[in-house]
Amino acid sequence: MADLWQVTLVSPPYQSWTYERPSFFPELKPGQRVIIPFGKSHRMGVVTGRAEQVPEGVEIKSLIWPLEVEPLLNADFIEMADSLAARQMTSVGRILEAILPRGLRTAAVTFRIDKHVARQKLPGSIRPSKLTKCSPDELTELMELWLAGRMRVRINAQREAEERFVSLVSDPPWAVRPNAKRQIRILEYLLDNGPQSLYSLRHVLGDWAPDTAAKMEGRDLVTVGELTADALDEVDGTAACGETEPLQYELTEEQQNAMDDMRASLAKGGGAHLVHGVTGSGKTVLYLEMARYCLEQGRSVILLAPEVALACKLYRNVKEHFSNLKPVLYHGYQSPKKREAIFTDLVRNAEPRLVVGTRSALFLPVHDLGMVVMDEEHDESFKQEERLAYQAKEVGWYRVERTGGLLVLGSATPDIKTFHAAQNGAIPVSTLKKRVGKSVLPEVELVDIADLSNSKQVFSPTTIDALKETVKEGRQAIVMLNRRGYAPLMYCLDCSETVRCPECEVGMTYHKGRERVVCHYCGLSYSYPLLCSKCGGGNFIPMGEGTERLEEHLEEILPEGTNVLRLDRDATRRQERMEEILGAFSRGEAQVLVGTQMISKGHHFPKVTLVVVADGDLGLNLPDYRSSERTFQLLVQVAGRAGRGDMPGKVLIQTRNPQHPLWNEVLNSDYEAFFQREIGRRKMFGYPPFSKLALVRISYPADFKQGGAAISLFAKTLKQYSQPLGVSVLGPAPAPLSMLRGRLRFNCLFKGADWKNLRMLFGHMAQANPDPSKVRISLDLDPLTTL
DNA sequence: AGCGGTAATGCC
């Protein structure tokens, strides 16, 4: 009887297939990666178990070769992937593809045979395709070598070379001929999407891309190599991420109490724990001391920050705090090679480890996970929305639940759902009310700008005075405006049209520095100046404000010699720019820093005494149930940037609506008042945490004629199944951004008592899809925005 | 019937 196994493909079409273990092959264990024949070529797959029933009418092929002697993925890891697949209603293969480092899911490998055994007529290296042609005797001989560790896996050189990253050398304009179309495409693509691997350039732009990129490297337009973050990581342990805040190691009474509570939770078998502490209250020290405790107990720890720069900063804190420990840094901007090495190292070395990283670090195979810490747990970056949608909090919860570990959620402004659970007693909570050391919470003031709305002024006289004074006294100020670019609308003076994106039908933002108008949704851009598509005229005026225009404006109103820096996604496109800007500002080379919400996150500038929120109303009135939560969190967070040193800080929030109840709560940094008001509103309208929400996104190409019929079919299906499942449905209705990248979009909001029924209803919809190749539907559980 | 292009299908 043949020995049959199920192998799951970690690349399309992702399903599980049956293969035979040939006689020369060693025993298999689930979780083992193997090379399998698939169609005309070969692929990498993961053994998921024995084949229970034999497929009929197909000739079963044999496995080609194992990729490791001991399985890389243990049963827990496979179980985690299974559980994620069930939650997201997709296949395990897709999940594995999303959570494994790239090097560990490629089949483009060569087996190298040790030199001193190669003399016996064996080649020095052998490819999988060659292995399928070997005789049984040769295979048996090779397998002996493999099991003795004398035959090793090597990722193919070309494949590995394509893992290198391409980054821009300078900002536009570039020294390139206007008819060098391919070069311009690469430059534009890098500008819009940040550094990319040669591999992804080839996939997105075409097979010519790696060659063209190599030529461009010769002309100093781009650099091709390891990411700088990687290089810096080797040298001094961390990329330069601005100044690290000096930590006060002596625990305050509040911190000590929190520590005792968490230890007690851990002793009782773990669970979630909320640390609600104002900005600057010393949450980091608390995490580090808890980490020390866990490691002493022989258990591993994962510390997560919402973004790379903050993870690097935390990593540096860890290195300073622990002298005799080798922590691991893991995030999406490290090279695939590095990430792969970390993954295998964690599998092979079972000792307790401390991992610092961003959300993807949650999937690392650390042994005996004692604690997961999520700093700034309310941050939206903890939810991944593109490709595979997952909420890191849920994954973290899943992981600690299995190991009896602790999930520590820390924030000054917790997620409403988290705090609600704490209020109900479902999650224990430790509160830190005082800032550590001398610094005190800043004073917050409202500035009414209602009478400014028709003039060209952005800042009220009060704001301008405060800025001038801060600069005069040699201190620093931060100005936040949550909108990048120069002006969000370009208005044609001749025919009163605005410049719109033909693919998305939204206004295109003018970027003065790039000399382009850009669609902020799909990235399409045109060079500017341009002619009006309606009347052919060229007289546009910019309407509204973006960070770029604010920067220009500030340079005009502030005294001669004042330096203004800007920090937003545009300014930080080039790899090192973010660190350069943060570094320059913390060294005092500029007095004012203008930026988007990027500047609100975790940075420590002791000389900043003034924070200005240019438009506090932005984002407050969006038709989204979380908009006030988001605004409150952002404002408290950015206010926390002021007065972190010895000098007291001041925050000015400009608003056209000073009566809004939110302001009082922000002024007093009164999270609980905000929470009480918000939870009342949520209860009244039945929003989370009083219900579960799911957003179903439907889209099809704008020229697909049967699209309308598909939508009515979905509507009919929903009508039929929603009531029996107890799910209330809004839509399908055209999405607020009704067209994106040439696809018409529809949204459908599900509200119900539990996730199971929301999933089932989605399942019915997916089944009713008349043309899955044209009509795409996807499920987003607990969406960040319902827009 | 013969051609070139594209959509649909199978892959164990």
Add this chain to the structure above:
DNA sequence: GCATTACCGCTT
């Protein structure tokens, strides 16, 4: 994801 095959409109 990729190769093979089925299908379509159109020429000869």
